[in-house]
Amino acid sequence: MSSFNGLSNGRVKCPTELSEKGYALRAAFPDFPEVAKGWQDKTAALIARLNPERDISYGDEALQNLDFYRVEKPNAPLLVFVHGGYWQSGDKSDVGLIAEPYVAAGINVAVINYSLAPQARIEDMVVEVRRCIKWLHANAARFGFDAGRISIMGHSAGGHLVSEMVANVPENQGMPDIKYCFAISGVFDLPPLVPSSVNKALSLDQARAEALSPAAKKAPVSARVHTIIGEHETGQFHLQSAAIAQQWGAAVTDHHVVPDTHHFTVLDVLADPSSPYSRVIADTINA
Numbered sequence: 001m002s003s004f005n006g007l008s009n010g011r012v013k014c015p016t017e018l019s020e021k022g023y024a025l026r027a028a029f030p031d032f033p034e035v036a037k038g039w040q041d042k043t044a045a046l047i048a049r050l051n052p053e054r055d056i057s058y059g060d061e062a063l064q065n066l067d068f069y070r071v072e073k074p075n076a077p078l079l080v081f082v083h084g085g086y087w088q089s090g091d092k093s094d095v096g097l098i099a100e101p102y103v104a105a106g107i108n109v110a111v112i113n114y115s116l117a118p119q120a121r122i123e124d125m126v127v128e129v130r131r132c133i134k135w136l137h138a139n140a141a142r143f144g145f146d147a148g149r150i151s152i153m154g155h156s157a158g159g160h161l162v163s164e165m166v167a168n169v170p171e172n173q174g175m176p177d178i179k180y181c182f183a184i185s186g187v188f189d190l191p192p193l194v195p196s197s198v199n200k201a202l203s204l205d206q207a208r209a210e211a212l213s214p215a216a217k218k219a220p221v222s223a224r225v226h227t228i229i230g231e232h233e234t235g236q237f238h239l240q241s242a243a244i245a246q247q248w249g250a251a252v253t254d255h256h257v258v259p260d261t262h263h264f265t266v267l268d269v270l271a272d273p274s275s276p277y278s279r280v281i282a283d284t285i286n287a
Contacts, residue, residue, distance in 0.1 A: 010246035011215060012239045014192035022236030023196045025086075025156075025263050035264045036094060042271070043096035050103065052096070058112075058135040064128060066112040066136075067092050068143060069099040077149035077179075077285050078108045080136065082129060084156025084185070088117040088201040095155070101273040105282035108145045110136055114161070117201045122212050129161045130175065137176035151180040151285050155267055159186025160214065163244065166225065168218035178223040180284055184270060185229050185237055185263050188244040189215040192236060219248035226254040226284070228270065228277070230261035237263060256280075 006013045014022055026032045047054070052069040081098050083090040092111040099109035114120075114128045133150070140147035154162035165172065166181045190209035193199055210216055225248060227241040245252045258266050258277060269275045 007239060007243055007246060010243050012189040012192050012236065012243050014236055014239075016195045018236075019192055019195040020197060022234045023193050023198050025234070028234055029262050029264055032264050035268070039094050039097055039267065042100075043093060046096055046100055050099070052099070058132045059128065061115055061128070063113040063115045064132070065092075066110050066132065067096060069096075069103050069109040069111070070143060071103055071106050071108050073106050074144050075146040076106050076108055076144075077151065078110060078136065078140075078143075078145040079285060080133060080150065080152045080162075081109060081111045082114070082152070082154035082158035082161050083111070084154070084158045085116070086198050086202075087122050087125060087157045087160075090116075090157075095267070097271040098153070098155075098267065100271055101275070101278035102282055102285070104273050105279075105286060107282060107285055108143065118203070122202065122204070123208075125161060126164045126171075126212070130165060130172070133165060133176060133178075134174070148177065149285070150176055150178055151182070152178055153182040153184065153281075154186065155184040156263065157187060159183035160188065160190075160212075162186075163188055163214040163225070164212075166220040166223040167214050168221050178220075181220070181223050181225045182281060183225065183227050183241075183244070185233060185266060186227065186240060186244070187237075188240050188247075189213045215243045215247045219251040223251070225252045226256065226281070227252060228256045228258065228266065230263055230266035231257050231259050232262040233266075234263070 052067045054067045055065050057065050083095045092113050096111050102109050114125045152162040163183050190213045258269050
């Protein structure tokens with residue numbers, strides 16, 4: 001774990017020379033290819049067993065689609081999951097394993113795609129995820145879920161995107177009510193990324209990074225936010241969660257540090273039906 005470099009007024013401090021070490025995660029955790037292969041294998045097995053409705057379009061672009069894991073109980077809640085990949089890689093077919101514990105607990109799950117960099121900007125992705133959630137809400141009767149009980153979850157870049165959905169900003173006016181936001185290993189303060197190699201495909205400058213930072217925005221009005229990280233995340237990622245907790249105050253109701261996991265393996269725990277962490281999340285959504 002890299003050393004903590006502190007917070008300043010709820011914002012992450014990261015000297016330029018430490019940006020690469022703090023945010024180049026595939027270098028920090030070289031077992032990522034094996035972890036990702038495990039996700040894909042578990043997702044394929046779950047798809048074969050649960051037979052979700054796949055590749056449903058919520059827009060006209062190639063990656064504006066989702067897989068829907070439906071439960072038999074009518075008017076059950078919905079959990080929308082947004083994958084990670086530093087806004088430039090990843091796919092719903094990699095991470096469908098996340099649906100297993102929540103479907104088992106009687107929660108519908110939509111695992112969504114969105115356009116990726118460098119073809120799309122992060123600003124475009126925020127708009128697409130917002131559009132997807134509105135589209136799902138408008139189609140609640142089609143899918144049989146309770147339109148008044150929508151929660152969202154995202155991993156890494158997905159943690160950023162779901163937190164953008166609940167920030168108190170004008171762009172979120174007209175969004176359906178989001179009950180809970182579960183941000184796993186999220187990026188909430190983007191300027192520290194700018195000097196790193198991660199930014200090559202993103203082309204962020206300081207002004208855009210600031211504008212895209214949930215930590216620079218007002219706290220959610222009604223959504224309750226849970227932050228979740230792996231124990232062995234880089235120090236910068238621990239600071240990211242600390243920053244959003246400072247900035248959003250009481251809106252961040254829980255923070256979970258999952259033992260013996262890092263930025264990628266934490267997802268396996270949250271996709272495990274026997275995990276106390278997945279059970280807490282399911283109980284929270286169902287409460």
